[in-house]
Amino acid sequence: MAAGHPSQADCRRAVRGVLPPxxxxxxxxxxxxxSLALAAALAAEASSATDLRAGAVxxxxxxxxxxxxxxxRAAAACRTLGLAPVTVVAADATPxxxxxxETAARRARYAAIEAVADELGDGEPVTVLLGHTRDDQAEQVLLGLARGSGAxxxxxxxxxxxxRTARGEVRLVRPFLTLPRATTLAACDAWGLDPWHDPHNTDRRHARVRARAALAELEGVLGPGLADGLVRTADLLRADADLLDALTAAARAALPGALDDGGVDxxxxxxxxxALRRRVxxxxxxxxxxxxxxxxxxxxDRVDALLVGWRGQGPADLPGGVRVARVDGRLHALAGPGAPPAPPGAV
Structure with missing residues (x-):
């Protein structure tokens, strides 16, 4: 498949850089x-790789x-591009x-993708390419900033x-994270592909749609480098977050018990x-x-107050029906669906 337009070359180069041998x-x-530009780039790059099976889910x-x-329709486009196998799978996005x-759809989507990859791999590692672009990354960071999120x-x-899956491992890779959305649109046009435009992407009830509009407005005010700046921020913070996650895992492993199993000291x-205590x-x-x-x-923060701002206050009510109380110097998850009874003295 030819790559006569720069956008096609950019997409192919990005995919080529992540393909396993x-x-x-x-x-x-x-x-x-x-995702259609991703499929086309994969088909083009894998066409000369005799040891690769390039398909789609x-x-x-x-x-x-x-x-x-x-x-x-998406599956038919993938087959026309020469990808095989092409699997269509239904996913239950009930929240x-x-x-x-949005969270339910994302959870269901990844579960379905991983299940298909696991079956096709049959114990061997499988690589799944995801079509998220630089703009998606910038929107993700902007949403995190709006929520006051951590690193x-x-x-x-x-x-x-x-x-890790039931039979082996699935590697999820995003080769387009450095490419703007305009590149994938141009590549589809150059390849003669007719992409579907999800109406959810213009529904302002969704936070990501509002973030997309806000990012475009902010770039008009602050300059076109805003998206790149947000992506660079993400790259810098990821190394910090990886280190903190490792420290958190070590601290949790050294802490006996669990909130719903005898409590924690x-x-x-x-x-x-x-910073470490809140992560634990x-x-x-x-x-x-x-x-x-x-x-x-x-x-x-509500649970942290039970540790460092203890004044005899009652339980912290949390998402999922979880309630945490401090009793006799320990934090406990109180009775609820699947939780143990409240310990004596719990408020």
């Missing part, structure tokens, strides 16, 4: 311009009346308690990460440095059943 590589395709979230038709529709949230999406947690608390709260997409800094 052997194995299965799948493009995660929605039918939108980013299309997820139907069922969120719109014509979602099944959109998924089949869990305390979960937004991990502000570090944006990683260029690559590996997840407040005297051991309280002396930790605030977040891990404990996730273990106790707080939904990751709903657990915010304000919730962690």
């Amino acid at each position: 052997v194995g299965v590589v799948l493009a995660a395709v929605s039918g939108g311009p980013d 299309v997820v139907d979230h069922g969120l719109q009346e014509d979602s099944a038709a959109v998924a089949q 869990r308690p305390g979960e937004s529709l 991990r949230s502000l570090s944006g999406m990683p260029a690559a990460r590996t997840v 407040a005297g051991t947690l309280a002396p930790l440095e605030p 608390l977040r891990v404990l709260l996730l273990e106790a059943g707080c939904p990751p997409g709903s657990l915010a800094v304000v919730h962690v």
Whole structure:
């Protein structure tokens, strides 16, 4: 497949840089311009690689009346490009308690993608390419800033990460994180592809859509380098967040017990440095059943106050129906669905 336009060359170069020498590589395709350009670039780059199987996985979230038709259309485009196998999979995007529709759709999408990759790999590592662009990364960081999030949230999406599955490992890679969305749009046009434009991407009820509009407005005021600046910020913070995550994991491993299993000693947690202590608390709260997409800094601060601002106050009510109280010098998750009874003396 020719790459006569600079946008095609940019897309192909980005994909070429992340392809493994052997194995299965799948493009995660929605039918939108980013994922279609990704599929076309993968097909072009894999056409001369004899030891690679290049396919695609299309997820139907069922969120719109014509979602099944959109998924089949995307799959047909991938097959026309020469990708095989091409798998269409349905995903249940029903939100869990305390979960937004966006979070539910993302959770369901990754679960479906990983399941398909796991089956196709049959124990061998599989690489899945995701079509997120530089603009997606900048919007992610902007949303984190608006929420007052910490370093991990502000570090944006990683260029690559590996997840363990039932049969092996799946490597998720984002080759387009340095490319603007305009490049994928131009590449689709140059390749003669007709992408689907998700109406959710213009629905201002979704936070990401509002962030996209705000970013465009801010770039008009502050200059066109804003998106690049946000992405650089994410890159710088990611190394910091990785170090803090490693320290958090070590601190959690050294801490006996769990909030919903005998509680944890407040005297051991309280002396930790605030940045580390709050991260350990977040891990404990996730273990106790707080939904990751709903657990915010304000919730962690409520539990932190039970450690360093203890005045005999009552339990902290948290997302997912989790309630944490301090009893006899220990933090406990109180009775609720799947939680143990409140210990004696709990308020």
